[in-house]
Amino acid sequence: MKRWHRYAITLMGGIAVGLGAAWWLTGGSLGDGQISNGSWTTSLGYGTKTTDPVTRAMVARAGLLALPAKETVYWSAKTDAAGAPLDGNCRYRLSGKPLDARWWSVTIYNEAGYLVANPANIWSVNGANVALDAKGEWRVTISPTKPADSAWLPGTKGQPFHLTLRMYNPEQAFRADPATALLPAIVKEGC
Numbered sequence: 603m604k605r606w607h608r609y610a611i612t613l614m615g616g617i618a619v620g621l622g623a624a625w626w627l628t629g630g631s632l633g634d635g636q637i638s639n640g641s642w643t644t645s646l647g648y649g650t651k652t653t654d655p656v657t658r659a660m661v662a663r664a665g666l667l668a669l670p671a672k673e674t675v676y677w678s679a680k681t682d683a684a685g686a687p688l689d690g691n692c693r694y695r696l697s698g699k700p701l702d703a704r705w706w707s708v709t710i711y712n713e714a715g716y717l718v719a720n721p722a723n724i725w726s727v728n729g730a731n732v733a734l735d736a737k738g739e740w741r742v743t744i745s746p747t748k749p750a751d752s753a754w755l756p757g758t759k760g761q762p763f764h765l766t767l768r769m770y771n772p773e774q775a776f777r778a779d780p781a782t783a784l785l786p787a788i789v790k791e792g793c
Contacts, residue, residue, distance in 0.1 A: 637781050641788045642677040642767060644780065675703075675780065677767035682788045688764060690718070690757040692793040693745035696765070698786035699738060704771035705729055708786065710744065710755050713762050720756035727753050744788075 636645045681687055682694060696708065707728035710718045717725045732740040732753045743749040746759045757763060767786065769776070776783050 639677070639781050639783060639785050641679040641681050641683060642785050643679075644675055644677045673771060675769045675772050675777075677769070677785065679765045679767070679788055682790045684790065686790065687762055688744075688788070689793065690746060690761040690763055691759050692757070693743065693791045694757075695741060695789045695791055696744055696755070696786050697739055697741040697789075699784055700729060700734070700740070701769055701785070702773045702776040702783060703729075703769035706767065706769045708742070708755070709766045709768070710757070710763050711766060712758075713764070718756065718758050718761065718763055720758060722748070722754075722756050724754065724756055727755060 637643065679688070688694070705728065707726050709726040712718050727742050729740075732742060734740055740753075742753045742755055743751075744755045744757050744765075746757050748754050748756070765788070772780075
């Protein structure tokens with residue numbers, strides 16, 4: 603084998619290993635943030651110049667058009683309140699009090715980070731389209747079948763999923779201590 607063949611093979615191997623390592627390193631979930639609150643995790647560094655290069659690459663790879671925390675806080679949940687992975691075969695209660703933000707939404711995504719395909723074409727709920735009960739709380743059911751009694755986010759049988767909570771223009775009190783803020787509970791009701 604000629605010397606230039608060995609160099610070319612070594613160069614191509616190095617590029618392949620480097621690209622593979624970068625893809626693996628940036629393939630983690632944005633939910634692996636610095637702040638945890640129940641099932642939810644976040645980082646207040648998304649969308650800022652102070653974010654480390656790996657997190658910036660993860661944000662770019664996930665396709666998140668990240669704004670700084672004073673404008674939007676992005677929370678991610680992969681597990682329910684008991685710590686079990688979210689499963690499209692199961693029924694969950696997503697509930698809470700109105701969030702300390704001008705506007706908020708919860709969106710359901712599959713493991714690859716894409717919207718969950720469903721025949722109802724519903725992927726998100728927000729503070730403007732969920733009703734409050736007599737106690738001032740809201741409730742959304744996440745399940746493969748539509749409930750009769752609450753707002754609904756369709757899960758897909760056989761598909762794990764994760765949730766993204768976006769809080770637009772969160773109040774200063776929330777930004778001061780997001781780890782203790784009241785965020786929605788994700789409770790499995792059955793499978």
